Amino acid sequence: MDNRVLRFDHVRILINKMLMRGSKVTREGKYVMSNVPRQLVYGTMVYEPQTIVSDTSCALSRQITIATRYSAVRGQFGSQNGSLETRVIDYQTQQSWLFPLLASAYAFRFVGKRLKWLYTDVTQRLQAGDFSTLPEAHTCTADLKSLTTSITALPSGKKPVGTTAYMGRMEHLMRCTSDIQGAEGWLKSHVVLQAFEARAARMSVACAQKLAKFVNPEEGFAEISPNLVEASVAHCQLIVVSKFIEKLQQDIPGKGVKEQLEILCSVYALHLLHKHQGSLQCHCAS
Template identity: 50%
Template sequence: MEEVDHLADERSKAQFDVEAMKIVWLVHNNNSMSRNELLDLLRAILRFAKITERQQEASMLRFYVDEPAFTDLHWGMFIPAIKGQGTEQQQQKWLALAYKMQIIGCYAQTELGHGSNVQGLETTATFDPKYDEFIINSPTLTSSKWWPEGLVADIGMKFGNGAYNTMDNDVLRFDHVSIPRDQMLMRVSQVTRQQLYVRQTVVADVSCALSWAVCIATRYSAVQRQFGSQDGGLETQVIDYKTQQNRLFPLVNSAYDYSELPELFAVYVPACTYEGDNVVLLLQVARFLMKTVSQLGSGKQPVGTTAYMGRVKHLLQCCSDIQQAEDWLKPTAILEAFEARVARMFVACARNISKMPSQEEGFAELSSDLV
């Protein structure tokens, strides 16, 4: 049977310029292009937009010469931070200025003495309720913010002659700087005038995952055939059923219009290593579980997602009452099986840690078990 490229056939039906879209996508996502490649792509985009030769040169010169230090963190982190974490009022106040680059932002977490060790950071933010301000202070040399890209001046030559020497990476220290409380981005967390800290949990990257899902579903629908054949020929492509189009196409549109995939890529890919390897997060959870285990004998009952640990004696002794396959359809049976397995794992781990000379040595030696 002759192989048919169904996706190519579907792309040929597009009512927009697919090649032009690829160019725009590449500019947003490919940070490894050479200067000439980038300029060639920019020329193609500007030609597509029917901009004159003089405007092309001016636009490219401004993009490549005037703004290289600000393109990455200003557009990739500062603006998305305001959009994702700022209240509506804060967005109205700052976004218009940021888009026009009348205010410029960067990201200053790393400290000279601490790298990505967030718990070891020394810069302090002390709330002053009298003046409704945060006092930001860098008390030591090692608390200096080191390497923030996009500030004025520069720390000097960096290792190698590559990309980092083409941008400014500065050093920053705060000397009891007063910042009004309402300058804190307060959409997902805030400090009240009464010194209460309030935080909401927001699953910010769900839209990205859903965008992947609808892309997969659309591609599969273009390849899969089902029903519709009356004379023994090929069955109908699933994508050609109007009901399938009604379900998928609005979602595809939403994914491109609202998910801002290039921006999500720039913002969330680094999230894998902001605080080091993700193993660090697993170890933090493990420490919390070990602390909860240590408090079981005190009469303090676990709450929330660890409430089941209050039944640890039962879970260590219980046996599943599953008798036949259909019993696994009971959510309570599955839940108890997981609870029993987890309880036995964390009790065994806690016992092994208790046999070590110190708790810290136990955590170091048994880190694989904790993960």
């Protein structure tokens, strides 16, 4: 989906069939730069990733529906007294694998809608000659595309049983500590959100400090690329969690639907916090 270069050798192409949006070639064969701002070319690079994120949500929803239904009817192992086999979905190991993916399907759906709005906003700004939000939009959509597609590749439903807004508060987030006394405290959305903000902020600052030690920036990027990837993932996870929480602050039709989505939001966020607890050296709470 990204931009690529195509070269031809001894191939004749009609001039009116050439792709010449960002530059032109005259009939005499002279290359001429177009007066169209080069930033406009990147509009497509925002559109494609945001479309992929939305498609990923749909694909993951189908897969997790099949896996959940299969787990609900498939029995595996039973008690010693000869009773019916235990349903696969009743095993906690299966739930710990299945439910975070179910929550991810909803999380990606909500962030996908947000990216569609972001693309529309960026497009309108580009047409008005405002390129200020393009770099962030491009980075955000590209990283979220990578994050969501990496989750969508599911193994078999019968898994063996038993086996940017925060930047303005950077100084505050860097000094965050947690005063949560019990597990119930982590069910508060603002506590969870601040934990993700603090984690992303600290990792970004750590990367910036390491890059500052290199005379050659390109050499620095190559040297600490694993750290940059981890910081990028942390930032993307923050975006997904924040958009999930924002959705829950809206009116959601359907009896009991909002309550179930709140549970899934907690499942998604706390699953990530537990998975990446090594990078959560301190947390933030009000």
